[in-house]
Amino acid sequence: MRRRKISAARVKKHRAYTVEELAETTGAVEATVRTWVKRGLPALTAQRPMLILGRDVLAFMNAETNRRRRPIQLGEFFCFRCKESRKPALGIADYVPLSRSHGRLVALCDTCERECSRMVSIRNLPNWHAFCEIGGSYEGND
Numbered sequence: 001m002r003r004r005k006i007s008a009a010r011v012k013k014h015r016a017y018t019v020e021e022l023a024e025t026t027g028a029v030e031a032t033v034r035t036w037v038k039r040g041l042p043a044l045t046a047q048r049p050m051l052i053l054g055r056d057v058l059a060f061m062n063a064e065t066n067r068r069r070r071p072i073q074l075g076e077f078f079c080f081r082c083k084e085s086r087k088p089a090l091g092i093a094d095y096v097p098l099s100r101s102h103g104r105l106v107a108l109c110d111t112c113e114r115e116c117s118r119m120v121s122i123r124n125l126p127n128w129h130a131f132c133e134i135g136g137s138y139e140g141n142d
């Protein structure tokens with residue numbers, strides 16, 4: 001895989017970008033931006049051209065960075081039955097608040113369907129939207 005210098009440094013949180021604009025802003029090619037959308041970067045697809053919100057890009061790219069660094073990646077759970085990090089079954093997790101600042105994300109292992117969970121800070125929850133739909137008592141994005 002060819003490595004390009006891709007950076008979210010110039011992405012503005014409160015701007016919306018077309019695929020072309022986002023490619024130019026991040027240094028990625030348009031095909032890469034489309035791949036991000038397929039992998040879960042939220043996009044407003046009801047309109048043409050589709051728009052991508054800056055804050056979603058920042059959360060998504062932050063998640064991608066974490067994914068490369070951490071043994072258990074963002075969007076994954078450690079399954080005690082499989083003894084492996086696994087993705088949530090059907091891409092769904094429930095948020096169970098434990099305090100105002102953090103809680104537990106609970107999902108079923110996509111391989112053995114055993115319940116897995118991990119602690120998350122509520123500030124990190126928006127990053128999880130790139131990987132799974134979050135239900136339960138969690139409301140809103142902010």
Ligand SMILES: [Zn+2]
Nearest residue numbers: 079082109112
């Ligand atoms: Zn499992």
